Structure formats: C-alpha cells, structure tokens
Amino acid sequence: MEYETPLFFRVMQYADRADRDVIDMVSGNPDWEPPEALREGLGDYADFEPDRFQYPPSEGLVELREEIAARRNVDVEQVVVTNGAGEANYLAMARALERDRGDEVVLTDPVYPYYPGKTTMLGGRQRFVAADAEGQLDPAAVREVVGEETAAIVVNSPNNPTGAVYPEETIRELVAIAEEYDAVLVSDEVYDHFDLSGRFASALGVDSDHRIVTNAFSKSMAITGFRVGYAIFPPHLVENAKSRHMLVNVAGSRPAQYAVLRGLRETEPDYYERNRELLAERVETFTDALEDAGADYTTPQGSFYVMARFEDYPGTLENVERLIDEAGVAGMPGEAFGDSRADWLRFALVTPRVSAAAERLAAYFDR
Template sequence: MDYETPLFFHVMEYADAADRDVVDMVSGNPDWEPPEALRDGLREYADFDPDRFQYPASEGLSELREEIAARRGVDAAQIVVTNGAGEANYLAMARALERDAGDEILLTDPVYSYYPGKTTMLGGTQRYVAAGAEGQLDPAAVRAAASDETAAIVVNTPNNPTGAVYPAETMRELVAVAEDHDAVLISDEVYDHYDLSGQFASALETESTHRIVTNAVSKSMAVTGLRVGYVIFPPELVADAKSRHMLVNVATTRPGQYAALKAFRETGPDYYERNRELLRERVDTFTDALEAAGAEYTTPQGSFYVMARFDGYPGTLANVERLIDEAGVAGMPGEAFGDSRSEWLRFALVTPRVEEAARRLAAYFD
C-alpha cells in the first residue's frame, strides 16, 4: 500500500532550510496564548503523586468526558478522548468503513489533505464533490454523488482551507443524505471557536444515528502540541472505536487531559472572542494587501486561512518554493488541497508577522 506523506512537511522543511528570513504561514499553529487555566493545570500536575502519571482509562478521564458531554448535549459513554482531532477523524472514518455499508468516502474539493491519506490507509476509495467559489457545499451536489457504496461523507466546518462555514440547513441536509444512503456524516468541527460569521452549526444539532462529530482543544485553546481531542459516536458505533483506540494508542496524555479539563471549566467566552477579534484584524490586513497586489482571494467566514490566486502564478510546489526563496513568505500550494484550487496558494494567519508577509507579497507581485 502506498501511503501519502502530506506536503506540509516538505514545505516546512524547505522554509526552515532557506538562506533568508521567511514568514511562516504554512501550518495552523496559533501564535496566541493558551488559556491561563491550562497552564495552571499543567503546573499543578507536576506536583501530583506518581500514580497520577500512570495509564488513565483508555477512553479518557471520566471527568473530562462528562464535561464534554454536558457541553455538547450527549451521553459521556458516546465520547472517546483521542490524540487530537487527527486520531478522532481516523477513528470516525475507520468505524464508517467497518460497517460494511460501502467503501467510498465522499470528500470535498478543496479538501484538507489528511482526509484522502486516511482514506487510503484504511482501504477506502475517495470520491470528490466540488465546493463553490467561496467554499460553500451544495447538499444537492453531495446527494448526486452519493450511492450505495458511500460509507461516509467527511466535512470540515469552519473549513480548512477555504474558511467556509456551513449553515444549519446545509448540515441538516448532509445528515439526511447520509441517512438515505446508510452512510455516516463525519463532521470535523475543530475550528468551531473561530466562526467569524455567526452561522456555524454543529452536526450535533441534528439528531441522528448517522453522524459522528470530531473536535479538539488544539486550535480553540492554541495548543496543537497538547494532543487532546475527542470524537462523539452514535451509541451503536462507540464500542469498537474504543477498542481500536486502545489497540493503536492505549490512551491519551493524562496531564494534557487534566489541563484541558481545567481550561474548559475556568475559561470564559472572552478568551475566545479576543482570539476571534485578533483573527478578524489579520484577515483585514492580509486581504487588503492581496487586493493591492491584484490577487483574487477568499475572505474566510471562519478558521484562519486565506486562499489567494495571483495571475500567472499557479499554486504548485515549485512556485511555493520560489515564493520562499524570492519573497520570504511560506504558504501552501493549492494543489495540496485538490484539483479545483491548483491555481491558488493557501496562507495561515497564525503569525504576528501577517502585516510584514502582506507587504512582501504585495511588493513581489506588484
């Protein structure tokens, strides 16, 4: 089996090896502070007795699962705490394919490139549904692509890379498509706290046994290295997911779970609003510069990515390397996200140097 190594790693290595100063806009690693309660939780944990550094329950600390369950309106027994949203999506896709209800995974184009790789690794086949110019997904197009071979429909809202946020009607219709084809809607909602539109709707708002929701504290609390995520399964799918999680990972970091729990309990909504406001300012700064450079671009409704198209400069890996060498800005090639955005580049607005990067791009493409 051929595994696909995401281009992220290649671009990051190339930027690190550059002979000049480079503004890194490759990966979605927030540069702002995590909640103070999370830091406090890690400090507290350092002084606990040795038994607290041993294996936790494989499915996650019971207190953390109960906290998540109360917030999301589900039963704690439906939740598996995972090594970030990455493992959550892996478990969700595995369970969808193990149902023997087809081996096809419907993905959007553009797509977060880890989804196709996971599909291949799990023995499934990919089928793509094109998103609109601003990244919105037409449920009618998803319905037209679905068949008896469809095991799962995987969506990400707010979306990476387009910044689209799917409204409640779209989410309801996607669940309905999954139900009609005995498939599972897998909704990756890791950017839910970065909804800039006020339109975000979780798949959990539609009661169904045909939807799985994944999430993590990685983005919302600016701790991508903590590796604490979770997945919410329908009751009939959770037992085997827990077994797979135990066999693959045994358990998730115990100190990290404790810190995440403390942060959930003690972090108010103002923390998340400050980060959204910072992101709004960066979107304005960056898109203003793209406008000045004559680029076509997306204005994100959520998440923290902007896609841009410069005339005569397609989004190839070679052009990304050229931009690093000649402009000192590192983004991602559009071709990494599917055929429909091969002319585009993607930039992550998670650096305090957004304004400097914008100036460099404007000057380079002037």
C-alpha cells in the first residue's frame, strides 16, 4: 500500500524555499491569541507535583471528559479525548469499517484530503458525492450512492474547503440515511465556533446510535499545536475505540488537556465572538479584492477558507507554485480537494496580512 505526502506539506515546503516574501494562506493555523485562562493553566502546570507529569488516563483526563460531556449533553463514557480531530476522525472511521458492514466510505467532492487518505489507510474504498456550487450537500444525492457496502458517511460542517454550513434538515436526513443502511455518519465539527451563518447544527442534536461526532480545540482556542480533540461515540462503539486509541497513542498530553480544561471553564463567550467578527471582516476584505480582480469566489458561511477561480488559471500544484514565485501568495491547489474544484484555489484567512495578500492577487491577475 502506497501513501503520498499530503499536498499541504509540499506547498508549504515550496513556499519556505522561495527567495521572496510569501504570505502563507495554506495552513489552518489561527494567528490570534489563545484564551488567557489557557495560558495561565499551562503556566501553573509547571509547579505541580511530579505525579502530574506522568501518564493521564488513556481516554483523557476525567475532568475534561466530564466538562465535554456536560457541554454536549452526552454520557461521559461516550467521550474519548484524542490527539486532535485527526485522530478522532481516524478512530471514528475505523469503528465504522470494522463492524463488517461493508468497506465503502462515502465522501463529499470537494473533500478535505485527509478523509480519503484515512479511508485508504484503513483498507476502505472511497465513494464520492458532489456538493453543489455553494458547497451544500443534497441528502438525495447521498442516498443515490450509499448501499449495502456503505460503512460510513463522512461530512464536515462548517466545511473545509467550501465554507458551507449544513442546515439542521440536512444533518437529520444524513443520520436517517445512515440508520437505514446500518452505516455510521461521521460528523466532523471542528469549525463549529466559526459559524458565520447562524445555521450550524450538530449531529448530536439527532438521537441516534448511527452517528459519531468529532471535534477539537485546535481552531476554536487557536492551539493547533496542542493536539487536543475528542470523539463522541454511541455506547456500543466506544469501547473498541478506546482500545484502539490506547494501542496507537497510549494517552494524550496531560498538561495540554489541563490547559484546555482551564480554558473551557474560564473563557467567556465574547472570546469566540471576537474571533468570528475578525474572520468576518477578513472575508469581506478578501472577497472584495477578488471581486475587483474579476475572480469567481465562494463566500464562506463558516470555517475560514475562501475558494477562488481566476480565468485561465486552473488550481494545479504548478500554478500554486507560480503564484508563490510571482505574486508572493501561497494558497492550496483546488485539485487537492477533488475533481469538482480542480479549477479553483483555496486560501486560508488566518493571517494578519489578508489585505496585503488580496492586493497582491488583484495586482497579479490584473496584469
């Protein structure tokens, strides 16, 4: 079995080697401050007794799992703290596939590239269903591709790369399809705090044994390097997930989990609201510049990505490298996200230099 290095890393490496100033709009690393309470919790940890520097419970600190369970209105035993949303999705997809209910994983097109990569790694087969021009997913289109071999349906809302936010009726229908075919809906909700539409609906709002919800604090608390995420499993799927987690990771970082717990308990809602407002301002600045440049573009309902299409400039890796060399802006090739957006480029708005990037792109394509 062969694996390819994700294009994210190839683009970032190319940008790092450039002999000019390059604005990074590739990675999803928030550039704003983490919560102050989280910083304080991490600082306090240095003075704890030696026993607090040893292994935590494999499935996560009890207090953190209890806090997550209370906020998500689930039983604490359903919660597994993971090494970011990446491991949470891995565990969820693994549990879906190892039930011997088929080996197909239904994914969207466009798709976050790590989902098909995990499917291959876990021995599954990929099936794709196209989202519409705005990134919305039609449950009727999903129903056309699922069948007896469908183990999982993997969705992401708010969505990377399209910025779509699925309404409650879509989520409910996707859970119903999973129930009908004895599949598992894996709902990745890592951008839930960046809903700009007011329409976000968690799959936890649907009572079902056929859905697993994954999330992380990486984006919402601007701590992608802490690697603290979680998955919420139905009771009959959780024990094997805990065993797999223990075999792969043993446990997660104890001080990182403690700091996140402090952040959850002591951070007021206005922290998240300020960051949403900042993101909304950047979306307006960036899309206004794309409008001036004559580009087609998406206006995200959530997450922090904008896709753009420039005339006669398809979203290939070669063109991304040209943009780095000649415009000093690094984005992601649309072809990385599937066939349907191969003519597009994706830009992450998590840089204070959004205005400068917009000006560079407008000037470059206005030549």
